[in-house]
Amino acid sequence: MAIQTEAARRPSITPFWYDQRIRGVLFQVFVLGGLIAFIAFIIYNTTQNLQQRGIASGFGFLWSTSGFDISFSLISYKATDTYGRVLLVGILNTLFVSVLGVIGATVLGVIVGILRLSRNWLVARLATVYVEMLRNVPLLLQIVFWYFAVLASLPDVRQSSLLWGAFSLNQRGFYLPAPILEPGFSWVPVSLLVAIGLAFLIHRWAKRRQAETGLPFPTLRVNLAILILLPVATALLLGVPWTLEHPELAGFNYRGGTVLVPEFLALLFALVLYTASFIAEIVRAGILSVSHGQTEAALALGLRHNLVTRLVVMPQALRVIVPPLTSQYLNLTKNSSLAVAIAYPDLFAVFAGTTLNQTGQAIETIAITMLVYTTISLGISAFMNWYNRKIALVER
């Protein structure tokens, strides 16, 4: 009624549904209402079903005792810890393999990408063969292959020997000495932080000086020296505040030291090799996208070859490289969930796998797992977007 009287008072006699603006708003309201109704229905329906079937729900399980062991963890974990800690162990394991994977894949990918452009026929062809072989075989297959290939080719743990009394690579993993920290050690990371700060200041100062006076400064060499020498000097001054615990064969396995389990090695290996083949192509495309005229112009100015690459080609190539590179980093992180096939205890295996099964709370565990992966991915995206903006063409 209210609408009708309002319409009657208006000078125009056009009904409101012919008004394009109002119609636009109305449609949006309908779509939004429909969406909210749909989500509300799903939530209602799920809770109804869960209650009706007497299935436990809620997030209380995160505080109850898990009761199972995990083979590889970056933080201390016992079977008496909670499911919440299982989640943390899973997240850290996923991040561990992802971060190392991203670094490894980038280094290898850049090298292979540049090698594909080599003027040496054999080198270029070998790089091509590498790229085409690895990016055309499903990743899961590669992970399982490396796992069993590694297991089958390594020696049995009781027949393996210790190299220099400290390292051993066998079917149970890669054993290496573990540092046992002593009091006073905390000064070493502090000195490293100081060194980083110092290096940053030198970098800025050298850049300004070169802009003003044109005098170059060997920034890289000086900074490297500072970064290495300062912490080493601190450690020596404090009398080397750590001791190394060496692994020893005792009973079934080595005791002491740290171990990288074969599951981790196989997964890292497969992720790096697979993703590097894609990154190589991205790098190649990036370098080829810089017109040859740029190189010629730089050479004509008298710049040396390595300076041409560093100052002219790479900055322009990076603009093409970074956006697809971000996707590859995201892929690598998400692909690490394939670890479940070879018993590496990543987030998906210990949380969306074991925890889900022991608690039966599928909706909660899967929701948390998705949330964590999304957060990690958005973090990577945000960082790469920031970097992309930093290197983007600045128009003056």
Next chain:
Amino acid sequence: MMNWKIAVTGAVLAVVVAGPAYAGATFDTVKQRGILQCGVNNGLPGFGAPNDKGEWSGLDVDFCRAVAAAVFGDATKVKFAPLTAKERFTALQSGEVDMLARNTTWTLSRDTGLGFDFVGVNYYDGQGFMVRESLGVKSALELNGAAVCVQTGTTTELNLTDYFRTNSMELKPVVFEKAEEAVAAYDEGRCDAYTTDASGLAAERSVLKNPAEHVILPEIISKEPLGPLVRHGDNEWEDIVRWTLNAMVIAEEFGITSENVDQVKAESANPEVRRMLGVEGDMAQQLKLNPDWAYNIIKQVGNYGESFERNIGEKTPLQLARGLNQLWSKGGVLYAPPVR
């Protein structure tokens, strides 16, 4: 303001129209569908695995067939859903399968928190260890510091941790999603020991590269009553599945087999046998089944003992003795309530 009101009205309307989504009585759903959907193991010889002709066979598979025989009078009306240990509970919770007969251990948390009801026990099992003979290990108590391959999503994984904790031994578990992968890794030498239910150890040792090199340790570290289960709260359906199991055990008690069932039905004077086979009384009616439900189970699938011998008994590759799974009258613990 306007948007908000419309949205809320829309949401309320949608919920009212759709109404609460009921799970529906499973029995009616199954009858209407005309086929039983049964969750079984994705490959455990003797319990649930495709045989060399590509047909599903095993103790659990037989049980699914028995339920189909009771409901439809036709043991072939089953669709088998092969499930991993990890998938099985979600599949039953979500209604993807009507029941599970997948060597699943009956535990308190599964009976309550997961929202299931176990109908009984069709195999009394216990967890054991398998090691290489060359290790020279004679007892599971010597496994301190051992790497142990195990399948995830099982009571096995938890028992293993409990056992090592109880005996203050150090454990290095290597946890796989599928049993095949765990066994393969053990075979490659990744682990010192492999652990699962004793029946599974026997089945999986038979498929190793060199079975003679491996020994099963004497310790049984847990009780593993394996049984069929259904969703909690659907008592009509639960009764049918429970009495299918009971009928198979009772049939063995009375010596009724798939071969002599016709003769017994025609000639037996035993009132309980006559009640069960539907010759007299209204037992079937109380279960809402056809009078010849038990006859069909025995005729088409056989009694418990027949199913045991056919799938996992002394003459099969698994060579399992009846042990605990013998009738109570013969020294085991199988004991079915009477049909009365």
